[in-house]
Amino acid sequence: MTKLSANTLADITTASVPAYNRENLTPGIVHFGVGNFHRxxxxxxxxxxxxxxxxxxxxxxxxxxxxxxxxxxxxxxxxDWLTTVVEQEADTSSARVTGAMIDYLRPGDSAAVVARLSDPSIRIVSLTITEGGYYIDPASQKFDPTHPDIAYDAANIEAPKTAFGLILAGLLRRRELGLAPFTVMSCDNIPGNGHVTENAVAGLAALIDPALAQWVKANVAFPNGMVDRITPATSDREKTLLADNFDIDDNWPVFCESFKQWVLEDNFPAGRPALEKVGVQFVTDVAPYEHMKIRILNGGHATIAYPAGLLDIHFVHEAMEHPLVAAFLAKVERDEIIPIVPPVPDTNLDDYFALCQRRFANPKIGDTIRRLALDGSNRQPKFIVPSALERSQRQQSVNGLALVSALWCRYCYGISDGGAVIEPNDPNWDRLTAQAKKARANPQAWLEMTDIYGELATHQNFIAAFTKALETLWNIGTKATLERYLADEF
Structure with a gap:
């Protein structure tokens, strides 16, 4: 077995290795959030x-x-900053070693980060800090300037702690040096992620000086983008599979599907790499692609996560093999989600959903239900609530989406239908569990979380559908509730 390093690349015969001389690489991008998805x-x-x-x-x-x-x-x-990426489909697996990263700044060393951000060679700062990392109010989707982390950075911008504080400090240093600003590019699954990132940076700036916020808005580019690739967390399972199948010893390999997609607005005043050469789509408006992906794919993940969790299903592909869970996903998507997704250029939405189903069913990925169910308090307002609100406003049926919310509530109670303890799986788990316990006797107690549900919590058609769904879950269980919904008996 070969221990991965720059010195051993020539010894690796089971995976492709960088087809370029890494010693000739120079930096152009600083990336916050070096997790599995980014790699x-x-x-x-x-x-x-x-x-x-x-x-x-x-x-x-x-x-x-x-x-x-x-x-x-x-x-x-x-x-040496190398990563092994294993792409897996049902009948194939292939490995590659990537070498695009050449350094990693020490967390907490704000001076070193700001110094690097003020280097003229850095023309893009990108982020994958998860949906919950943007300091936005879940219901309004607006930047929250009262968060303690943001308040700290506003008072200590010379030594900030958040990604947005560091970005702003880097922009300030560049302005002092007479350097053009870098472009800030979010790569997270958030509707209008460029706008959200701009609101965070400018919102922090406004706490320091309103004129600084205006300067940010006038001079810094924040392109919107849609990103997609199913990438589970790395565990000992993945490390063992890599060693057994490819004879490579990697400290933190990444396993993923072969499919990937990236759609970007072409708004990079400081320049950008020619990513169109390798399949990135550059468009004038990313919004249609975002709506499609976030509502159909991410909304689909949320739809299967909680019934599968309550039925003690471990892997996502196992959920897709369960006839009730798979049928529930298909019915909610076709009846309630897809009909309100705006048209996407050169895309058939039914074909896109069929692709999502195949991707979810990939048995090689090893994606877990627990990962899909993670952080519902940040994900539900982005992936499920907007579709439910739009349908409620149109006075259309929300039975399926209300059941998705009720399943999330039931999951947050903390015990599966089989009696297994559901370990904390959300930054706000204690609060969610408390509300779920109240909601067992009074379903509307769950909707009192207006920071999550916003206007939707006032729509009587959604309240009624949610109430019926949660009461049914408690009365007859997840399996029988899904059967009743699929039989149109709701």
Whole structure:
């Protein structure tokens, strides 16, 4: 078995390795949030681009803001910032070593991060910090300037702690030096992620000086983008599979599906890599692609996560093999979600959903139901509530989407139908569990979380559908409730 490092690349025969000289790479991008998705997505696209022989001045430098990021940094440092990416489909598996990252700044060293951000070579700052990392109010989807982390950075912008504080500090340093601003590019699953990122940076700036916020809005580009690739968390399972099947010892490999997609607005005043050469779509308006992906794919994940969790199903592909869960997904999507998704250029929405079904059913990925069910308090307002609100406003049926919400509530009670304890799976788990217990006797107690449900909590058609769904779940259980819904007996 070969221990992954720059010195052992020539010894690896079971995987493709960088088809370029990494010593010739120079930095162009600082990326916050070096997790599995980034290494399976943005870093892979750049690796592909570098292999064409061009754009070697756009290499990645990682950055983190959490103490936990140091563990990832150390693991990657010991293997010269290389990552093994294993792409898996039902009948194939292939491995590649990517080399697009050339350094990783130490988390907590704000001075070093700001110094790198003020380097003229850095022309893009990108982020994958998860849906919950943007300090936005779940119901309004607006930036929350009262969050303690943001308040701290506003008072300590010379030594900030958040990604947005560091970005703003870097922009300030560049302005002092007479350098053009870098472009800030979100790669997270958030509707209008560029707008959301701009609101966070400008919102923080406004706490320091309203004129600074106006300068940010007038001078810094925040392109919107849609990203997609199913990428589960890495566990000992993945490390063992890599060792057994490819004879590579990687401290933190990434396993993913072969499918990937990236759609970007072409708004990069400081320049950008020629990613269109390797399959990135550059468009004038990302919104249609975002709506499609977030409502159909991410909404689909939320739809199967909670019934599967309550039925003690571990893997996502196992949920797709369960006839009730798979049929529930199909009915909710076709009856309630897809009909209100706006048209997407050159895309058939039914075909897109069929592709999602095949991707969810991939047995090789090893994606877990627990990962899909994670952080519902941040994901439900983005993936489920907007569809339910739109249908409620139109006075259309919301029985399926209300059942999705009721299943989430029932999941947050903390005990599956089989009696297994559901371990905390949300940053707000204690609050969610408390509300779920109240809702067992009074379903509307769940909808009192107006920071999550917003206007939807006032719509009588949704309240009635949710109430009936939750009462049915408690009276007859998940399996029988799904059967009743599929039989149109709701």
């Amino acid at each position: 399976a997505h943005q870093a892979v696209y750049l690796d592909d681009l570098f292999a064409t022989g061009s754009d070697h001045d756009w290499a990645l430098i990682g950055a983190g803001v959490r103490e936990a990021d140091e563990a990832m940094r150390q693991k990657l440092k010991s293997q």
